[in-house]
Amino acid sequence: xxxxxxxxxxxxxxxxxxxxxxxxxxxxxxxxxxxxxxxxxxxxxxxxxxxxxxxxxxxxxxxxxxxxxxxxxxxxxxxxxxxxxxxxxxxxxxxxxxxxxxxxxxxxxxxxxxxxxxxxxxxxxxxxxxxxxxxxxxxxxxxxxxxxxxxxxxxxxxxxxxxxxxxxxxxxxxxxxxxxxxxxxxxxxxxxxxxxxxxxxxxxxxxxxx
Numbered sequence: 001x002x003x004x005x006x007x008x009x010x011x012x013x014x015x016x017x018x019x020x021x022x023x024x025x026x027x028x029x030x031x032x033x034x035x036x037x038x039x040x041x042x043x044x045x046x047x048x049x050x051x052x053x054x055x056x057x058x059x060x061x062x063x064x065x066x067x068x069x070x071x072x073x074x075x076x077x078x079x080x081x082x083x084x085x086x087x088x089x090x091x092x093x094x095x096x097x098x099x100x101x102x103x104x105x106x107x108x109x110x111x112x113x114x115x116x117x118x119x120x121x122x123x124x125x126x127x128x129x130x131x132x133x134x135x136x137x138x139x140x141x142x143x144x145x146x147x148x149x150x151x152x153x154x155x156x157x158x159x160x161x162x163x164x165x166x167x168x169x170x171x172x173x174x175x176x177x178x179x180x181x182x183x184x185x186x187x188x189x190x191x192x193x194x195x196x197x198x199x200x201x202x203x204x205x206x207x208x209x210x
Contacts, residue, residue, distance in 0.1 A: 124155030
């Protein structure tokens with residue numbers, strides 16, 4: 001099988017030296033990538049800026065912005081069997097990007113924001129898709145309810161939910177997995193590498209049922 005995995009944050013530029021981003025380290029996505037390779041699968045890894053070495057034997061695509069990630073995903077999704085969108089894509093980006101550094105102003109400044117394109121939803125809306133679609137939900141409250149809503153609204157096959165306060169910038173995580181048929185599965189706190197191996201097995205088994 002071929003896995004397409006997105007990982008890491010995106011950076012949405014404000015001016016040539018500043019950007020909007022988030023605390024994603026990319027460790028969960030990269031762990032899933034390594035686990036997929038270890039299980040003998042082909043891999044396309046689309047990564048935002050992280051301090052991690054790309055895995056060997058993978059098609060590696062480095063991106064920075066949400067628009068770059070959107071384009072890279074759509075160029076490769078249809079050649080994949082399982083799409084795992086683990087990246088923490090920015091929800092908003094500046095409406096205008098300054099071509100020069102914005103100088104400090106004692107009165108402050110306001111930055112208008114507009115929504116970024118929703119990569120997960122755009123794949124979920126593909127009526128003839130052949131790939132298993134997996135989304136991630138990093139939440140700080142109402143974990144199961146928010147994940148279930150995302151599963152429905154984005155038309156995913158699986159949502160992997162986690163508490164962002166546990167997962168961000170750490171080597172451990174604990175997961176709640178929601179399936180399209182209403183099944184749920186909890187995986188207790190463990191290293192991201194251990195969790196990744198379990199996830200790859202789950203994704204592989206679920207793809208065979210699609």
